[in-house]
Amino acid sequence: MNGSTSDEPNGVPTGTRSRAQNDADTARSTPPPAPFPTFGAAKSERADALAIVGLTVTYRIRGRDREVLHDVSLRVRRGEAYGLVGESGCGKSTVAMATLRYLPRNGKVKAGRIAIGGEDVHALDADRLRVMRANAISMVYQDPARALNPSLTVARQVAEAFEAAGASRADALARTPDLLRRVRIAEPERVMDSFPHQLSGGMQQRIVIAMALASNPALLILDEPTTGLDATVEAEVLDLIAQLRAELGMAVLFISHNLAVIGQMCERVGVLYAGRLVEEGATRDVFTRPRHPYTVGLLRCLPAPGRSKDRDRLDTIAGQLPSPGDAPPGCIYADRCRLADERCRRETPPPYRVNAPHGEQMARCHYHERAIELPRAATRISHASHASDNGTLERPRSDALILRAERISKTFRAGGAMVRAVDSVSLDLAAGETLGLVGESGSGKTTLAKLLLGLTPPDEGSVIELDGTPLPPRVTARNDDQVKSLQIVFQNPDSALNRAHPVKQLIGRALSRLGSLHGPAREARLNALIEAVRLPDRYLDARTRQLSGGLKQRVAIAQAFAGNPRIVVCDEPTSALDVSVQAAILNLLADLQRERGVSYVFISHDLHVVRYLSDRIAVLYVGRLLEVGPAAAVFDGPHHPYTEALISSVPTLDDGTKGKRIRLSGDPPSAASPPSGCVFHTRCPRKIGAICEQEDPPFTDAGDGHRIRCHIPVAELRALQNVTRER
Incomplete structure (x- = not known):
């Protein structure tokens, strides 16, 4: 397994652990399971591709267990594409890592059950876990350049995926060209002799997808697979995933902060907030009539066609995610919600379920029926001294x-x-x-x-x-x-940004170099600049790694404007x-x-x-x-x-x-x-x-x-x- 998690809380180690480390840890922490059929047998064909029930995950940070996922339950049916959305730090990648039993050393599953094809993942010993990873489930990470070994040719890396599933090296190399053709790579023999750095980002991502498909998995997990790709390359990768899913009948768990991509690719969607699943349902229902204020807020943040900086401010979600393990009483989202009242701060909302046009829709909100009426932030730009006849703000411009x-x-x-x-x-x-x-x-x-x-x-x-x-x-x-x-x-x-210096020093240094300001003048200008970029005072003494x-x-913008x-x-x-x-x-x-x-x-x-x-x-x-x-x-x-x-x-x-x-x-x-x-x-x-x-x-x-x-x-x-x- 290669790559790194993308949305872990501050202080949680990220990066790649060796398979041996994970296998050793999991073997020590779980008892040997009873014998069960091979992956793909009749039992697993009748089960969901992925079933997560009551999943709670903690990370050990500074001597304390901090909860990053709380009682998460979801299922991905066989052949279905399920989208998982939410801000960074909400726990999306932790769900994926827990599914693979690939959490970092300081992470553990505190409660809950994860089943892939009907098999309990946490009941597997190290050998059976390796078999599952090689045959039943695959993952594609956000950055293909980090998921590929720069010192090995494409042929060697793709062949390794076949070998992990039990093929001989000769057979693996013989099957590699056909697999590359499956992911729409022309002239696969030429590409096989290439190293990753010689290929475009879109081509690298196709290679990673090919490796993930080598075992014809029943479940494919995609963790931000198109972030950073151009529009045309992103569209090609999404088309490829959709076509392969139709051809192979595999299920997909698609993790992304791009709501439009989820809307295009997934039949159902779950919305994570601070480690809790706050809304779930058919994608068309959730995106057309969301029933949780957080989902409403995410959708309103998008710069939709027809909106312009000169007429409309983008709606935003005030405040920040709570720190891991610091869940307040009542609704976890209350401090940021413009609908919240005392009931929300006192009572934890249960999962309210309603019949929507395309299936059941769940939302953990006391006022889910009027979430769509969430009051907007001030989104219309008004400035009497600079407004034109049509209401558009006239900015300071000249010909x-x-x-x-x-x-x-x-x-x-x-x-x-x-x-x-x-x-x-x-x-x-x-x-x-x-x-x-x-x-x-x-x-x-x-x-x-x-x-x-x-x-x-x-x-x-x-x-x-x-x-x-x-x-x-x-x-x-x-x-x-x-x-x-x-x-x-x-x-x-x-x-x-220099990670060794606090924010105040970083901005102050830029003022000294670019603004030629010192003493009280610099301090006054520093305060004005911090206010201009809306940077809270409490972060001035923090290092950038804490932000x-x-x-x-915002700090980088403040430096540029110094x-x-x-x-x-x-x-x-x-x-x-x-x-x-x-x-x-x-x-x-x-x-x-x-x-x-x-x-x-x-x-x-x-x-x-x-x-x-x-x-x-x-x-x-x-x-x-x-x-x-x-x-x-x-x-x-x-x-x-x-x-x-x-x-x-x-x-x-x-x-x-x-x-x-x-x-x-x-x-x-x-x-x-x-x-x-x-x-x-x-x-x-x-x-x-x-x-x-x-x-x-x-x-x-x-x-x-x-x-x-x-x-x-x-x-x-x-x-x-x-x-x-x-x-």
Whole structure:
């Protein structure tokens, strides 16, 4: 087993334990079971793929047992897909680890029963547990790069999965190509000779799925298998899982914080909060009419189509999860619930069950019948002094360009070949504006951001100007004002924050370096900055390792704003965050933009987030700009065929959009040898002929600053895409 848990409480060790350690521990802690049939016998065929009854799990932290799961009961029927959702720390991955009997050393099952195919998991000795893991159950982890051994070829790793199920090495290697074809990998013989780092993220995830399917398991556990993947790759992986599930008849336990993915993939869903299952039912029932305020809150955090930072604040869930083992009396969610009253704080709600359109629905809420009426936080933006006639907030913006990039390119030498990561891209940015950068991995988004920041020098002939003044290509040659003007917020705040220093020192150091402030002036500015990013005072003396992901990102944002920047590059700042934390960070970024007139270059693969926050969108593909224009125009169309495919790949809670995805064939071409003519023609579903292969298309004007780089006329694109939407 490889990988690591993703939602354990602070202080709980995470990471991979050896199989020998787990087998030894479990053998010592459980008595030998009575003989039972082989997995897959008639007895298990009649049972649920997974049945969890009254599961309670504790972790030993600082000499005290802290409860992280409490009386959780759920079942996954044979052939069914069951989704498990909730914020980080709610216990989703702990459910998976307990199911596999793979808890860390300080974890133990305090009570309850787990059965896979009718067999009691905790009644198995070490040998029978190994047989179960090899034959009846498999797991796919969030990060395929960490689940694969970088020193072994794909062939060796996939063959090991067959060997674990009892095959000889020769037989395992012989069966590997067919297994790779099953997960839609073309030319499996070539891929078998590759090492993981030579493959794309989507290809790595297919390899991990192939390994999980080697034993034809009755139950497949997926723990955030698409987090961090591009929209097109995510869609391909989800399609693959759905097809394999239909072919093999296996059951799936799908763990994710992406509610749209769960809505697309799962028949039933369970909602975990602080280790308790607070709602359960058919996915369509739970997502259409949720009966627990927590579920309502999660759904309202999503940046739905049609919502904009200029009109609507995202709803958020106030407060934080209780610490493990610190469950208050009454309802566990009462402290964060806008429906809670004294009854909720006094009486623990039982599981209320009602008949819903698609089956029984359960919710642990005294007021489940009116949970859907949960009062909203203040979501409409109002500011009398800046409101326009249509009620939209007029942010501090001007038509004057603050940043201009003209014919910016970057060529790297890799393995003896010249790779043009960014190819003659021209962009501009106005004060108070957000420019969203979208495209698949390898499209050049991050490289372009580094060029703007001066972290990587561009090729000769590239022009980058701030207020009409050329910027030196390297940040080390820029003056203090230029450095302060352009700052960045990274995807992973851990990579930008020193774990050894308290939060107050981290922000204060940024103020000294970027703001040139000292003494009382620095202290006053520090307090103002902490208030601006909504960081509670109690965390100022904490180390970053003691903070949640959302709080770490607030510290990183405070650092970026220490010098009053004019432009902030946001490189996937919310991709690893729960929807509730993501909503709070997006609101914060929008608030800071309104208050300070800062401009953003916002990079993300989540197109719902990009649409909500961006004023304009730029679409990159293999280092080239294919489309740029106002956000509404780019999303509503007409759009470039590549943009059309990206947008169609984004999962949504709206059932009406299912089945309309445009499937792109193959992977993006290498930037070392891009195709002639239109760089997208090798994958384009709307290719019109030889002209696409021979001539690089010019930009055509679609109106209102919207430009599309395609040989197909704008009017024809609009007609074609309207027909596609109507099907």
